[in-house]
Amino acid sequence: MRIGFLGGLSGRVSDLGIGSRNGAQLAIEDLNAAGGLAGRPLELVIRDDEQSPDLARQRLDELCDLDVAFIVGPITSTAAVALLPTINQRRVPVISPLAGANDLSGQDDAFFRVVSDTASSARQQAAALLARGLRRIVTVGDAKNAIFSRNWIDSASKHFTAGGGVVVQALSFEGAPGLRFVELAQQIAASGADCAVIAANAADSAVLVQQVRRLQEGLFVALSAWAGTEVFPTLGGPALDGVMVTQFFDRFNATPRWLDFVARYGQRFGESPGYPAMNGYDAVQMGAAAVRATGRDGLLQALRQIRELEGLQRTLRFDEFGDCIVPTYLTIVEGGRYVAVPA
């Protein structure tokens, strides 16, 4: 039985795709070690969309033509929104590990995900900022992943202002080529905000934070979960200390199941797993649960009927549209690593 994987495996933000692919691969190997699904071994068919919506549609068609049972992917919200019409047309179940855009919520479609929508995570971050006494924020979003960035910024801004805060300026950038981080940092510093909320990838966030803090050393910075990769704390040295990063998973989880996964993942891929790997693994397990319930026929209905699924770290809960409801976690960078923010 073929299982598809579709995601950006090359390019600047390919760390999300590669982590998700590795997690999905490990899940497939675990399932095969347990005898496969419906008595058949599983094969993960991998396609790189190179973070291009047009290419993603083409790759989705390829996977459908290969008669995959379901597809794990896509990785970014922008790709997911672009693919949604094709997904519903082909009626192939698609389970995204990471696409949390609000635009994808509440729809009776063939799209499922094992990540909460962006709004709930952004609300949690805004509440934490308010709790720290921060009242003036400047927002910065990466227009290359506009849907996620806009969702995050809008939700955070809405909740922040509802809590008595003010959005002093909303900025966005297009990324390379042409982006001048120094100029963007100058705009942030000049905004008069006491906090910058940035929705960008880890690498761009690291550069931007460093440049901002060269100009305004004490500025508090809060990053979206997009930047919360394993390497982010190492990309900027002491300049990144004190940066708040939202996490889609509990980095400090010590349950036996998670620790076993961390050990096996490290042995298999030579590194520690992050949330992309965890969600890639859980996405495959969600599809597998549906296949176990009904076989390949009626898979969409079986996926919609899933209300709870034991994930690697916690119980995933789903609404009637297949949207996932899981908590997010707040961390602070200190000395080149993440530390937990007390609830």
Next chain:
Amino acid sequence: MTKRVWSLGVRLRGQFLLLGVVPVLVLFATAWVLLVPVLTDQAEARNRELALAVRDQVQLQLLLRQRAAGIVADGLRDNPPRAGELQRSLQALLQRDPFLQAAYVTGADGRVADAALAPTTGRFAEDVVGLDLSTQAHVVQARQEQSPVWSDTFLSTLTGEVTAALAVPAGDRTVVVELSLTALSKSVVDLAQSGLSQVVVVDRDGHVIAHPDARRALQQENLSALPFVREALAGTARSARTNGDSEEQLAHALPVPPIGWAVVVSQPVSAVMLPLQQLGGAVLAVLVGSVLLAVAVGWRMAHRTGTEVAQLADWAQRTAGDGGNPPDLSFSTSEFNAVWTRLRDLFQQLLARNRELQQFVMVASHDLQEPLRKIEVFGDRLRGDLDGRLSEPERDRLDRVLGAAARMRALVNDLLEYSALTSDTVAQESVQLTAVVDGVLDDLEPGIAEAQAEFLVAALPTIRGDPQQLRQMFQNLLGNSLKYRAAERRLRVVIESEVVRASARVSTLCHRIRVRDNGIGFDRAYREKIFVPFQRLHARQDYPGTGIGLAIVHKIVQRHGGSIQADGIVGEGAEFVIDLPLAGGAGPDGSGADRL
């Protein structure tokens, strides 16, 4: 329990299959056993050679960048540049090397003080200035050890490509360059283009960082789960069989010191064993051909044999009745057993009829003698009683009656003699033919003297046979020569012998005895008829006799396993050529072998 009987056709097809298929299979199995280790060794040697070449290439690529960065670091340490000079120096470094994406120089605090970025990054150098590299592991190590250090590979924030950074200390400052590993992939592609091998380079964690398909390097596939790759990353070269790219591979992993990467070379087992697969294809074709040929030939031979044996049976049946010529046979059958049973029955019938016929001849001949004797006795008495009272015509008629009776007695005697040859078994004694001929010549002495004939007898062989019959044979042959001599010249008879091949188609040897005379000869048209009983070529008045003599010779030769042929020219003479088996191999002088 009934024993299963296979038809001749099945047996023939089976034998042809065995002869055609088994040797091919044995040869193929032998070739397989011998070739597999050879092909495997050759493939592993190719893998090792290619891995060494790629390792050298990787080390060269790294060394080139290390030297380039080292020159900048040396200049920085020895001659502190004036304002702007360092920036130009870094830009020149990137211009010379298209695979260098970025070059930085940090200050003593580890922050980037000067930077140059390749235009392909789409980024600006001022965005990099001020970034803190002081906690980057390779920078820390280079500053501590005061020697160049390569970083772990990472996805470049500038280009999104797999990259390795080199930190070269320059006093309290550090030169850092970022190298796109696409250059390695290109080198690997160039080296691997010549063969079927796939070459990849993995980093310290087992991620693929150089691959003929550059996209796979970007996707950072991880090979550290493969034990032989892990061993290479730990510093030990290893060969192994592994499953990759959906088929089994012969692979070799070689460490790349000092950076800690590994080169992995692999080639599909199917490609390695291609010569065997091609051989297998040829063997399969030969096998299919052999099977088809065996079935076709087996069927054809069985069909032909069946037809011919059936013809033989028909001929035997006719022969048992009124005679006929045997068919030409080359042998084979489909229902051989049934036809053979039929043949056996027919021959038994034939033997029974022969016995009845011999008995009839014996009885008839014996019974005919008594009335003949009475005709002769009472004919003689009648001629005596009527002596002087018969007219000339009456005497002539009586003489004719008595003459006819005498010829009939001769015929009956000859018939009995001929019949005795058929019924009696042939004795197997050692017979010296020279002595036999001498005895015959003694018997014929009066006639020889009368004719003043000359008999020249060469050394004749000793053979195994019936002395009486052989004597009869020569008696008849030499008597014939004496009887059919030419009146106008002295009779000359030559008897000689030689050992020859029985026929051009076989290697069996025989004694060839020639009896040649210069008598009246005969027309060659009668060469066969001359051996038929009671056949005469001349008027009885001219040459007395019953015409049984040569028929008896023919029968004796046949019963001794030989053959006889006659040849003659009217008015010039006749020759009889008798071939008799060597029967023990004794030649005229008692030596010789029975095969050439």
